[in-house]
Amino acid sequence: MFKTLKNRTPLGFLQLKHDKARLLTAISGIAFADILIFMQLGFLNALMDSSILMHRNLKADLVLMNPQALNWTEMSTFPRRRLYQAKDIPGVASADALYINSIKWKNPQTHQKTSVMVVGMNLDNPAFDMPEVNQNLDKIKLPDTFLFDRASRGEYAKAIESYEQGQTVTTEIETRTITVGGLFTLGASFGADATLISSDQNFLRLFSKKQPGTVSLGLIELQPDADATQVKQALNSYFSDLKDVRVMTVEEFIDMEQSYWATNRPVGIVFGFGTVIGFIVGVVIVYQVLSTDVNDHMAEYATFKAMGYRNSYLLGIVFEEAIILAFCGFIPGVLVSLGFYSLARKATALPIYITLLRAVGVFIATLLMCAVSGAIATRKLQSADPADIF
Amino acid sequence: MNNQPSTNPVISIHNLDHYFGQGELRKQVLFDINLEINRGEIVLMTGPSGSGKTTLLTLVSGLRSAQSGSLKILGKELCGASQDELVKARRNNGYIFQAHNLHRSLTAIQNVQMGLEVHGKYTQLEMRDRAAAMLEHVCLGDRLDYYPDNLSGGQKQRVAIARALVSHPAIVLADEPTAALDSKSGRDVVNLMQKLAREQGSTILLVTHDNRILDVADRIVHLEDGKLVNNSLSEIRRDKPTSLPKLSH
Structure with missing residues (x-):
């Protein structure tokens, strides 16, 4: 042959x-x-x-969310009480709230109103594994100070340049004046052109109509010896009578996000x-x-x-x-x-x-x-x- | 004439009928053909268009399967043979067509090698040597790496002959090999076939309309309306006088 x-x-x-x-x-x-x-x-x-850029950087083992949540940009909310309840479950080391919402801001460079995602987190237990964010926690302790994603889509190059040259970059969100206190690198998605990260306090100042008791995403970290599946099951059965929250691993959250974009849009x-x-x-x-x-x-x-x-x-x-x-x-x-x-x-x-x-x-x-x-x-x-x- | 009956003919046809079409359109094209051709014989087959010459040739060559009667090639019955047996039978034959049918993308020597490759028993080197020798034989030793487009009609037909004969086939089948050639090239081609077949001991069955080449035949058979009518050289010669132009003077 x-x-x-x-x-x-x-x-x-x-x-x-x-x-x-x-x-x-x-x-x-x-x-x-x-x-x-x-x-x-x-x-x-x-x-x-x-x-799933954000998801990948989440410092969490399990997440809590409203069962109606569709994707990162449309998360709905659930009562913060659930996080305190979750802390009762054996194996749970911490449970923190993450606030996510989109808002119109004035592009600091063009002064045009454009949409931006704002993420607010508990500074005592940062939500992300991003060194650029975690090194700048001091800055976003200051009121109305935010970290900006330098890989955002849109005309931001000059604003980023002037920040890097040491100038103060400020702009407006609705009636508030906010300051860019630092930069990090993430990237745009189809759902969000630009992202700002700050403390939960700063987030709630922007969204004054929002109650601190309604959170977008709950981040649960487990004790080192805990088994994620077991804790997840325990949480699920604990919340089984309540229809306002569901538990997922971060991997499941990623799958949910991707299948949403692949099939629903x-x-x-x-x-x-x-x-x-x-x-x-x-x-x-x-x-x-x-x-x-x-x-x-x-x-x-x-x-x-x-x-x-x-x-x-x-x-x-x-x-x-x-x-x-x-x-x-x-x-x-x-x-x-x-x-x-x-x-x-x-x-x-x-x-x-x-x-x-x-x-x-x-x-x-x-x-x-x-x-x-x-x-x-x-x-x-x-x-x-x-x-x-x- | 080596027309004496042999105990072991190369081609042996008995009571062969052939039909085209199906059902009501079924039409008989060959009627009760009986023909024996012995080893080394050169047989020419003549006849008007539509007489069934080509059909007979395709049956003998294994390109069509025989339907009824007996058709033995080199002792092997082809009537009712499987497709696989037909393919194998074809490898015993060298074909020369009216059109040279050389592969345009292959050089002369590559075309000739295709005649060897089908047997699957030669190495690339052997094939090249044999093909080159064969082309030398047909006086194209200096055109080995020419593509068919760069060869004249006569040269192409000589390459086709080299391809047909390079594997020393027992039977050479030709369908009007001179039809597309001028008289000199046609003559050369036929002489070449005759010479090579004699050297290799091949049997030749040649279909032709060309009166100029009838003299190479050991025997001429005439086919008319699907029936073999004559079996002798002299009668055919009388049918088609070659000296007719002289009479007009």
């Missing part, structure tokens, strides 16, 4: 090499399909990754759909190229059949072409996508990167795409009737 393979004339390769115009068409077609798939997947993953569906369309476009292009190629070589293939070559030999030629095309189309596809990714990253402040996993995934999809097209194209081969060429 190996010997016959070694002695085989690489017909698919030679056929492709011979018709350079067709080869170029095929390669650019596949590259185009790959770019389409990469971009759609890039945005889809950016959507997924950016939506048109963006997730659009990008998922776009990926499939990219694949189909690829299949159609490769099919066109391969079937034209098969048609052009029908007489030669029929001759080969007459000489005693089997159908499988001819199928091999088409699949050889398909695999070569997959390789040749994928490489420019990746290179161009890398360029587009960096453009998109700059334009949207979204975390769009080509991961190795995605590159491998798209390559496999490309192979699959070419194999599917090849399989359809080879159906024509069956009709290469050697008896017709005499």
